[in-house]
Amino acid sequence: MITLRGLTKRYGDTTAVDGLTLEIGAGRVTGFLGPNGAGKSTTMRMIVGLDRPTAGEALVGGRPYATLRWPLREVGALLDAKALHPGRSARAHLLAMARGNGIPARRVDEVLETVGLTAVADRRAGTFSLGMGQRLGIAGALLGDPRVLLFDEPVNGLDPDGVLWVRRLMRSLAAEGRTVFVSSHLMSEMELTADRLVVIGRGRLLADAPTAEIIAGSSRNVVCVRSPEAATLARALTERLGAEARRAGDTLTVSGVAIERVGLLAHELNVPLLELRTQAASLEEAYMELTGASVEYGVSDRAGV
Numbered sequence: 001m002i003t004l005r006g007l008t009k010r011y012g013d014t015t016a017v018d019g020l021t022l023e024i025g026a027g028r029v030t031g032f033l034g035p036n037g038a039g040k041s042t043t044m045r046m047i048v049g050l051d052r053p054t055a056g057e058a059l060v061g062g063r064p065y066a067t068l069r070w071p072l073r074e075v076g077a078l079l080d081a082k083a084l085h086p087g088r089s090a091r092a093h094l095l096a097m098a099r100g101n102g103i104p105a106r107r108v109d110e111v112l113e114t115v116g117l118t119a120v121a122d123r124r125a126g127t128f129s130l131g132m133g134q135r136l137g138i139a140g141a142l143l144g145d146p147r148v149l150l151f152d153e154p155v156n157g158l159d160p161d162g163v164l165w166v167r168r169l170m171r172s173l174a175a176e177g178r179t180v181f182v183s184s185h186l187m188s189e190m191e192l193t194a195d196r197l198v199v200i201g202r203g204r205l206l207a208d209a210p211t212a213e214i215i216a217g218s219s220r221n222v223v224c225v226r227s228p229e230a231a232t233l234a235r236a237l238t239e240r241l242g243a244e245a246r247r248a249g250d251t252l253t254v255s256g257v258a259i260e261r262v263g264l265l266a267h268e269l270n271v272p273l274l275e276l277r278t279q280a281a282s283l284e285e286a287y288m289e290l291t292g293a294s295v296e297y298g299v300s301d302r303a304g305v
């Protein structure tokens with residue numbers, strides 16, 4: 001488990017992380033979302049002791065990172081896949097990490113196998129593609145078989161096969177009861193991978209809830225209706241139920257009312273229905289609504305028009 005209590009980081013006038021208090025639990029994948037500059041990397045860096053909080057604290061398994069005797073055996077992290085010695089082979093890189101943490105050398109071959117780098121284990125890491133570097137970073141995170149894992153943008157640069165592999169890996173690590181905390185800008189991927197989401201904007205907590213709950217909270221969840229008397233139904237939905245109904249031909253897109261009430265109203269009015277279904281919002285839509293006001297480097301919708 002990871003515990004954040006009033007976690008705050010200021011760089012001069014910039015408050016990168018602003019009083020985050022939350023728990024990231026074991027046995028599930030928790031996605032970490034937020035616009036560029038929201039403070040995700042800074043938060044992760046403070047959890048693994050690479051940055052010192054200005055105020056508050058970050059605990060791993062109830063203890064500050066700095067007090068862990070064998071840190072890599074308690075928490076593994078992929079923070080910057082490019083932070084490698086380019087002249088070292090993948091194996092030498094992992095061996096150096098293992099040695100410093102009392103991890104047996106045979107574990108290096110195990111993790112190289114897990115991430116699919118066995119065949120290139122003796123090649124210099126500097127010659128690796130972006131995706132291979134990511135895999136090596138993930139191998140480093142897994143090396144100490146830790147209960148807590150942090151991944152900052154793990155699918156960055158991976159091909160579709162690699163993306164699927166990362167998704168399955170995250171899910172299986174969580175199924176083993178580990179704490180998996182993963183940041184990403186890929187909403188469709190997070191929707192498939194994360195059980196729970198922590199969303200931040202300008203360093204502040206915007207949401208901390210199950211993925212399904214965040215999506216269900218979106219105003220983009222609508223009811224779609226098709227009827228030869230769509231105009232009549234639209235009028236009644238607006239006037240009697242206060243719903244918002246947009247019509248295109250015989251199709252209505254209705255928001256602000258449950259599907260059951262649409263069906264019952266149609267029955268009462270004797271309006272025939274050809275189709276009646278809910279259309280769920282995507283995580284991307286829910287995320288956009290949540291973070292709309294806290295995008296730091298946004299461009300206007302009218303840009304270039």
Ligand SMILES: Nc1ncnc2c1ncn2[C@@H]1O[C@H](COP(=O)(O)OP(=O)(O)OP(=O)(O)O)[C@@H](O)[C@H]1O
Nearest residue numbers: 011014015016034035036037038039040041042043
């Ligand atoms: N070492 C530093 N010195 C000064 N400012 C910093 C430093 N590190 C981060 N910041 C600032 O802190 C804020 C948060 O940055 P951070 O990298 O944590 O955001 P992020 O959510 O990870 O963004 P991205 O999605 O773009 O990776 C930004 O305004 C950034 O400019």
